[in-house]
Amino acid sequence: MTLLSGASGAVGYHSQMRAKRISWRRLVALLPQSIEVPLKSETPNLGALHQVQRRLQEDFLGCEALWTIFVAAAWSYRYRTRLRPLPSHWDTIDLLCDTLSDAPRLEVLREQLLHCDYQACSPNVVRLLTDILVDQANRVSLSSLRPCEFEQLYAHLGMPARRPPTQIFEVRTKSEAYARLRQENRSSVRLGFYGCKLEKLYALLNANSLTHGRCLELTSDVNEALARSKPQAGLGGSRCGSILRCVAVVEFVFQGNETSGDKRHVIIRDADTMQVSYLLLYGQSCHEHAAERQKQLVMQPAKKLLNWLEGHQDEAISLGVGLLIASTMAHFGCTFFRLFARTGLHVLKRGLL
16 A cells, blocks of 8 residues: 555654645646546536527527528628627627537537537537527517418519529517608508628628618519529528528618619618518528539520620621621532632732732
């Protein structure tokens, strides 16, 4: 047996010399490596986790869409203008991105909370989820519509269902300024479509996209708005889709806004005169997006030719007449073209000399 006092020998030794005290570091060094001293781990806020769990159970698809929009804005290199307002408790974008990398998928988190696994998320992840899914929902929230309600919305918006969206979300927001303006100008309320990248939606939902002289150009054609929306990668494993395009249905009060000559476009400069009513998400898998992209590349040369013929009708007619004349002169054989070339070369030589 090893004595930690380091003493051995005579029996009366302990009475003559006091035992030495061993330090904590020395004791840890002497302990076997298999013995681990348990450290006190940070426990997340259970009350906040219960609030997040309640939101996930109420409308999981709406939470996932809101979380996807926020992550797209945070990962954008233009996060200074896309991430407005910046959630509370977060001073730097580096800390925010590190926390996002530790956050699990919402579907996995819902299963963990269902089985009372409250240690799966770090306190920073719980705080961020609370900021977006709970505190953010008190100002702006997304409520998913059932597929059977799509047709009613199409009839209300007057939009053709050439390509129906995969998900539609009703935006519930609290804007006292717009509500008061809408109440005073009921006859001037209009609807428009705005197509944009996914990363722009976070600031748009919070009415912070029209700062510093920015404007919003709305169109009356949903297909034109969809063409303006560039595809962007969503979250992996999300029910919204791997590749996303979005169109916002904007309700606005037509009060001194600029319009185009064909009355199809409206420019909004004041955020208090507008409000996002619905979000149309067009989700695709990576395989579907690659197939669509390949089809566009095949059709691109033909589209360019048709666009050129449409824009240069006179040149197209002249070219067609020239080809028709050349085809009718084919019975002369090659001798005609040889004689024509020799005569042209002879005239060119005389002109140079």
